[in-house]
Amino acid sequence: MATVMPHAPVRRMIAQDYWSTAVEERLAYLDSISPLNIGDAVTTARETIEDEIKAARLSVCAMQTRRNALLPISVLPSEVLARVFEFLILAFPTDNATYYYIASRRSGKLGWIAAATHVCRRWRQVAMENPCLWGRILFFIGSKWTEEMLARVKAAPITIAQEFSYHPPSSGPFTHPVIPSRLYQIRELKLSGQLQQILLELTQPAPILERLELVEDEKSAIYKGPNTLQSDFLGGHAPRLREITVRGVLFSWSSFSASALTEMILVSPRPYRSLQDGRMVPLPSTPLGMFLDFFVKAPNLTSLTLEGCLPTQTVPSLADRTVFLPSLSFLALKGPAADVARAMTHIRIPHSAKLRLTSTSKASSGEEYCTILSLISEHLGTHSTHPTSIQTFSIHAAPPAPAESMQAFDVYQHHITHDGIPEFDLKTPPYVSLRFDGNHGGNDIQSPVLRQICAALPFWDLRTLELSVPRSDWTGANWLDVMGPHKSVEHLRVSGIMAETLCSVLAQPVKTELAAAGKRKRRTRESLLFPGLQSLYLLDVNFEEPETLSSALYGVLHSSLQKRRTLKAGPKRLDISCCTFDAEQLGTLEEAVDEVVWDGDIGELESEEEDEDWHSEGSYAAAQVADSDDSSDDSDYW
Amino acid sequence: MPTIVSVDDSTVPGEGSSRLLLLVSSDNKHIVVEEDIMSRSRFISKQVEGFEATSQRHAILLPFSSFVLNKVIEYCSHYRGYYLLEDDPDAAPPGRSPVREWDQEFLDVDRNMLLRIIKAAHYLEIKSLVGSCARAIADMIRGKTTEEMREILGVENDFTPEEEHSPSSKCTG
Numbered sequence: 114m115a116t117v118m119p120h121a122p123v124r125r126m127i128a129q130d131y132w133s134t135a136v137e138e139r140l141a142y143l144d145s146i147s148p149l150n151i152g153d154a155v156t157t158a159r160e161t162i163e164d165e166i167k168a169a170r171l172s173v174c175a176m177q178t179r180r181n182a183l184l185p186i187s188v189l190p191s192e193v194l195a196r197v198f199e200f201l202i203l204a205f206p207t208d209n210a211t212y213y214y215i216a217s218r219r220s221g222k223l224g225w226i227a228a229a230t231h232v233c234r235r236w237r238q239v240a241m242e243n244p245c246l247w248g249r250i251l252f253f254i255g256s257k258w259t260e261e262m263l264a265r266v267k268a269a270p271i272t273i274a275q276e277f278s279y280h281p282p283s284s285g286p287f288t289h290p291v292i293p294s295r296l297y298q299i300r301e302l303k304l305s306g307q308l309q310q311i312l313l314e315l316t317q318p319a320p321i322l323e324r325l326e327l328v329e330d331e332k333s334a335i336y337k338g339p340n341t342l343q344s345d346f347l348g349g350h351a352p353r354l355r356e357i358t359v360r361g362v363l364f365s366w367s368s369f370s371a372s373a374l375t376e377m378i379l380v381s382p383r384p385y386r387s388l389q390d391g392r393m394v395p396l397p398s399t400p401l402g403m404f405l406d407f408f409v410k411a412p413n414l415t416s417l418t419l420e421g422c423l424p425t426q427t428v429p430s431l432a433d434r435t436v437f438l439p440s441l442s443f444l445a446l447k448g449p450a451a452d453v454a455r456a457m458t459h460i461r462i463p464h465s466a467k468l469r470l471t472s473t474s475k476a477s478s479g480e481e482y483c484t485i486l487s488l489i490s491e492h493l494g495t496h497s498t499h500p501t502s503i504q505t506f507s508i509h510a511a512p513p514a515p516a517e518s519m520q521a522f523d524v525y526q527h528h529i530t531h532d533g534i535p536e537f538d539l540k541t542p543p544y545v546s547l548r549f550d551g552n553h554g555g556n557d558i559q560s561p562v563l564r565q566i567c568a569a570l571p572f573w574d575l576r577t578l579e580l581s582v583p584r585s586d587w588t589g590a591n592w593l594d595v596m597g598p599h600k601s602v603e604h605l606r607v608s609g610i611m612a613e614t615l616c617s618v619l620a621q622p623v624k625t626e627l628a629a630a631g632k633r634k635r636r637t638r639e640s641l642l643f644p645g646l647q648s649l650y651l652l653d654v655n656f657e658e659p660e661t662l663s664s665a666l667y668g669v670l671h672s673s674l675q676k677r678r679t680l681k682a683g684p685k686r687l688d689i690s691c692c693t694f695d696a697e698q699l700g701t702l703e704e705a706v707d708e709v710v711w712d713g714d715i716g717e718l719e720s721e722e723e724d725e726d727w728h729s730e731g732s733y734a735a736a737q738v739a740d741s742d743d744s745s746d747d748s749d750y751w
Numbered sequence: 752m753p754t755i756v757s758v759d760d761s762t763v764p765g766e767g768s769s770r771l772l773l774l775v776s777s778d779n780k781h782i783v784v785e786e787d788i789m790s791r792s793r794f795i796s797k798q799v800e801g802f803e804a805t806s807q808r809h810a811i812l813l814p815f816s817s818f819v820l821n822k823v824i825e826y827c828s829h830y831r832g833y834y835l836l837e838d839d840p841d842a843a844p845p846g847r848s849p850v851r852e853w854d855q856e857f858l859d860v861d862r863n864m865l866l867r868i869i870k871a872a873h874y875l876e877i878k879s880l881v882g883s884c885a886r887a888i889a890d891m892i893r894g895k896t897t898e899e900m901r902e903i904l905g906v907e908n909d910f911t912p913e914e915e916h917s918p919s920s921k922c923t924g
Contacts, residue, residue: 170912171911174909174910174911177908178909180907180909181906181907184904184905184906185863186866186904186905186906188866188867188870189866189869189870189888190870190873193870193873193881193884193885196881196885197885197888197889198889199885199889200885200886200888200890200893201889204894227897228892228895228896228900229897229900231910231915232897232901232904232906232908233901233906233908233909233910234909234910234914237914
């Protein structure tokens with residue numbers, strides 16, 4: 114039967130009749146009651162009216178609920194609305210109280226709970242009835258709410274991210290019992306801070322645990338030594354564990370079944386100082402056999418990072434044993450060069466995998482470079498039937514710093530967007546990056562080392578070259594000798610003093626080319642350094658440095674570029690960035706290159722200009738006047 | 752459940768690998784689409800399985816307009832042949848739906864349209880589209896106070912004063 118809706122005026126009349134007729138008539142008997150009445154009559158009348166008001170309010174709420182039901186948003190089924198809430202929850206980080214409170218500064222301490230469950234009855238009902246929405250257990254908003262969440266989550270999987278700091282209120286006495294007692298239900302567990310106590314309590318199986326992150330506060334381990342994952346950690350049963358990160362805690366290679374693991378990050382704690390005699394106590398080394406046994410059972414690994422936990426001993430009986438990780442797309446190994454090399458001889462990875470090798474050896478020696486370079490070369494298949502040439506190569510060397518000594522060697526076979534490496538727009542894989550810090554080689558990247566690197570790596574199709582070395586004995590002759598054979602370079606990015614020596618030889622012929630041609634002093638496009646150069650990026654170069662060259666660098670660069678232009682040897686584009694550069698020279702360089710891109714930075718000239726301005730009497734006076742009288746016409750002063 | 756009407760073979764040339772489906776919208780528009788495109792929809796897949804069991808092909812009547820249906824087809828066409836984890840019935844549900852740039856542009860529509868798309872996606876059981884729409888709605892109200900959420904969505908406060916101050920109270924609606 115079709116529903117007939119009355120017209121608007123009739124509807125209004127019916128509504129008015131209800132309130133004026135039905136209610137008023139019903140309460141008409143109260144008209145006879147006066148405040149002066151003796152006895153309970155007044156009290157009863159008041160209570161009657163209160164009851165009517167409450168009933169009317171409930172009716173209004175019910176009508177508002179009906180009206181809400183007719184809104185477009187109400188077409189969303191409950192499960193879809195619950196999905197919307199899931200995305201709201203993700204906006205509130207649960208592993209850090211500070212970030213949580215920043216995110217919830219507008220919605221209040223309860224975050225999404227308060228914001229969404231107060232919108233209307235339906236939203237609250239949907240939120241209350243979906244256990245999955247309560248699975249991100251928060252401890253820092255108070256035990257009452259933690260209990261409430263644990264009650265609402267029922268049997269749904271839960272996520273716990275908790276920091277155990279020095280201050281008890283952030284974790285509280287409630288936290289410790291909850292985590293061990295709910296291990297059967299935890300899907301993600303992130304614990305950080307002081308973990309000694311909680312690690313001892315996590316001995317129950319974790320059948321649905323998929324992600325585990327343990328980050329020890331290393332400050333707490335300086336004197337007492339690092340924590341260790343015991344053999345009964347998680348009862349040895351975490352069959353669905355896919356991602357594991359352990360930082361600052363000694364990993365037990367026999368604790369887990371690794372069969373489901375896809376991502377693994379292990380960062381070993383640092384050696385600690387003994388309280389008894391103050392000596393540094395070495396950490397127990399990883400047995401090679403146990404190490405290999407672990408990875409045999411982890412065929413699904415796609416990403417593996419191991420820092421400071423590589424086997425330190427060679428075992429003759431295991432010399433030929435290798436483990437193939439067929440799905441691996443990223444491998445990062447960090448440790449002394451010998452340990453890195455040892456691990457690489459036992460772990461085989463797909464040729465397409467990204468590789469990051471970091472040497473932390475104290476001594477800087479050519480032997481280490483050779484060790485690591487040969488590993489990179491082998492990964493690129495230099496000695497195979499189908500060798501690969503590096504297309505993008507970069508060296509970054511930092512000045513001395515108090516930070517940890519290291520050398521990092523990255524090999525990327527595929528495009529990457531950002532991986533902590535300074536951005537360079539022209540990365541074409543295979544991409545190899547060598548980074549040296551100041552304490553370990555960064556200050557010693559002299560010509561022999563660069564020569565050694567160039568000899569060891571496959572560069573026959575090198576397209577992009579990036580060199581950033583703070584101090585160097587690299588001369589113009591080195592450029593010609595070492596880089597001369599790399600004819601395919603199209604993009605060159607050079608920083609600092611190396612750029613200055615480069616400018617002087619950009620238009621000089623490479624000696625070997627002349628020798629091959631049997632001619633002398635004949636300059637052709639093919640005889641030049643980098644004959645196919647398309648872009649030149651100069652970074653952090655002091656164009657005003659008088660000691661570097663006999664004449665100003667502008668002139669040398671301009672002359673070289675103009676000669677190259679005559680021979681159609683490029684570059685078409687010149688980038689000048691973060692340099693000490695005189696803007697007036699821009700026009701001169703633009704005569705020699707199709708496009709000059711300057712970032713507008715004049716470097717040290719800026720401070721010189723300021724000094725000059727400040728000390729010149731006229732400007733100083735003008736500044737004083739301008740400060741004292743804002744209403745004056747600017748043109749009088751400038 | 753949709754009404755199913757018989758369709759003769761000339762309307763739906765349904766042989767070979769690129770079989771076609773006839774979808775009929777609530778405004779009675781007939782839209783022919785390759786079965787492969789709509790395979791992302793669990794609902795359509797189940798319907799097609801039903802056709803195979805009875806050896807008869809039918810038009811599938813859907814309870815939303817051709818405008819909305821075309822948007823859904825556009826989505827399915829874009830991801831034709833792509834594996835999306837959310838749409839894999841055998842895969843464990845992802846903890847976090849990925850942000851897809853194309854989806855964000857695709858769902859840059861007015862709120863009512865967005866709600867119609869999500870309802871259609873839910874009906875057709877296209878989990879990836881439901882997820883992207885849910886994210887888009889969440890983005891509209893993320894970081895807002897309760898009052899602001901109500902204002903954005905036009906929702907009335909229908910709580911009694913007692914209910915309003917107790918988020919944990921039982922609410923029967």
